[in-house]
Amino acid sequence: MASRIGELVLGCRDPEALARFWCDVLDFAVLGREEDGGVEIGPPEGAGGPQPTIFLSRTEEPEEGKPRLHIDVNATDRDQDAELERLLTLGARPADIGQTGEEPWHVLADPEGNVFCLLKARIAPV
Incomplete structure (x- = not known):
């Protein structure tokens, strides 16, 4: 059995705004929100399908430089x-x-x- 990507994590200052952008781009829906402000988005049918979800993690200081992913x-x-x-x-x-x-x-x-x-x-x- 192999692994597969279930979720991609993207650090950002405003998870709600970025969730709206990526939901519009990918035709995704908000799947959940965390107390710390993080937002998970993915296919409207939910997590666990063929597409990974994206977790937008709140961070005040995104890393400088070109991201690796x-x-x-x-x-x-x-x-x-x-x-x-x-x-x-x-x-x-x-x-x-x-x-x-x-x-x-x-x-x-x-x-x-x-x-x-x-x-x-x-x-x-x-």
């Missing part, structure tokens, strides 16, 4: 250009991490500056 997203029902426009409307912004401009993906940052990539390939919704 980031999220890659793929559009499911539109092309990459249309999805890029949607993500920018939701509050994402272009990010420069040294890419050449020739990559088939877009590097973006969420409202708190966490870098993520919008990949070119469409994938089927889960």
Whole structure:
């Protein structure tokens, strides 16, 4: 038996605001809230399915520098250009991490500056 990713943890200053952003991006729902302000989001059917949940952990001082882990997203029902426009409307912004401009993906940052990539390939919704 192998392990699989059940949850990704992202430190942030405002878990509620970031939960709204990522729920809109991924069509997720809030699955739970903790007393310390942490928010868990995931597929509306809940945790334990094929997609990992994301736990947004409150921290006043996010770590400086490039994170070792980031999220890659793929559009499911539109092309990459249309999805890029949607993500920018939701509050994402272009990010420069040294890419050449020739990559088939877009590097973006969420409202708190966490870098993520919008990949070119469409994938089927889960």
